Amino acid sequence: MRSYHVNSGEGIDGLTIRHHEDPVPGAGQVVVAVRATSLSYRELMVLRGYYVLPVKPDVVPVSDGAGEVVAVGPGVGGFRAGDRVAATLFPSWQDGRFGVQHLPQRGGSLDGMLTELAVLEESGLVPIPDHLSYEEAATLPCAAVTAWNALTGDGTGLRPGQTLVTQGSGGVSLFALQFAKALGARVIATTSSPAKAKRLADLGADDVIDYRATPDWAAEVMELTGGRGADRVVDVAGLLEQSLKAVTIAGHVACVGFVSDVAPPIDSRVLFASGATVRAVAVGSRAEFFAMNRAIEVNRIRPVIDRVFPFDEAPDAYRYYASGKALGKVVIRIRL
Incomplete structure (x- = not known):
């Protein structure tokens, strides 16, 4: 071998x-x-x-x-x-x-x-x-289980009719998009190019924000949700302050990771004003893997x-x- x-x-x-x-x-x-x-x-x-x-x-x-x-x-x-x-x-x-x-x-x-x-x-x-x-x-073991935990692992979980924000087109974000649609949620995705925006829309995203054309994507999320904000944000980039500005009062931000050696600072006033739960997500348990696989089977997710x-x-x-x-x-x- x-x-x-x-x-x-x-x-x-x-x-x-x-x-x-x-x-x-x-x-x-x-x-x-x-x-x-x-x-x-x-x-x-x-x-x-x-x-x-x-x-x-x-x-x-x-x-x-x-x-x-x-x-x-x-x-x-x-x-x-x-x-x-x-x-x-x-x-x-x-x-x-x-x-x-x-x-x-x-x-x-x-x-x-x-x-x-x-x-x-x-x-x-x-x-x-x-x-x-x-x-x-x-x-599945890293990206998919992480996405499943981010959406369901806090005890309440993403519910039908709620709004989720995903960031970019990496593995966790794509799985979060697919799982959220299977759970009956609305998905607002952010991305960096028109070509990727089209692909995300083809995969089921209800709205796509090009963050290069619209750097203040959190304000765009607020616009798209009538000023309420998203119920959940899956933050894969370490942009927690923007995620907190995009989430609804008492919403949920799953902090999955970061893509830079240097993390931007977080204004504690923004955190307090959001009233949001910020949860670090480290993949998930074997039990969550089993539960996720059942959802993949039932919904024929690929x-x-x-x-x-x-x-x-x-x-x-x-x-x-x-x-x-x-x-x-x-x-x-x-x-x-």
Whole structure:
């Protein structure tokens, strides 16, 4: 078997591929033939050396992956050879609130999925929806679960008729758009170009704001909602002050991440005036993954994939993803 390895901070050029003996599962473990993986912004942070969680030396990178169970160890009762599965990003986070005990994560402090064969705990796997290909299922563990948690994980959840604002056309935002429409909500999307605006509209966005043409997009959200503001904002860019200006009184802002090394300051008066809940979202639990998959199955949702690269061209996949040209997920196909 072959797998990629890298040290955090070495960049894309630090990716190396090695041969290993095929693994044997231990008690409670399964061996998965990984069919596909997908990239998210965390993978760039790992390679660039500023991921917020620990990264072990010589790690097998990439948190997201899907494949076929090819061997099971003693005591495994939930899966058998031939099952189609995806791996959770935080293997120990089964349900409930996130805590420090759940910090070990694939592609960081644990080896990830950019490998032909992976040994995984049974408790860190979920079956994948039958209508999805392995390439589509590989996009779910980070971006999709994060989006699902952002919309539903606060105890109340996005409801039919409410309004959601998404930012840009990255994986989390696209999944949030698809899930919100399935939940019966209105979606206002922001983006940076007319071409991307058209694509977002085709995917179901009710309104699209070009933030380059309209830098004060929060004011435009207020205009589009008759001065009320959006019920929820999924903030993927770290633009919290603008998100707070766009959300309704006592609304909800899910802080998913950031796209810059320097975060803009937040005026505490804006936070207070909004009365909003600001919640940091760190992917989601295995239980949320199961719930999300049920929604994907019922609504026949298909992830948006921009491009698929072969395993031997994984560094090129990283470079393409880093270019910012993709609209949809960038996938690495490992096996047919």
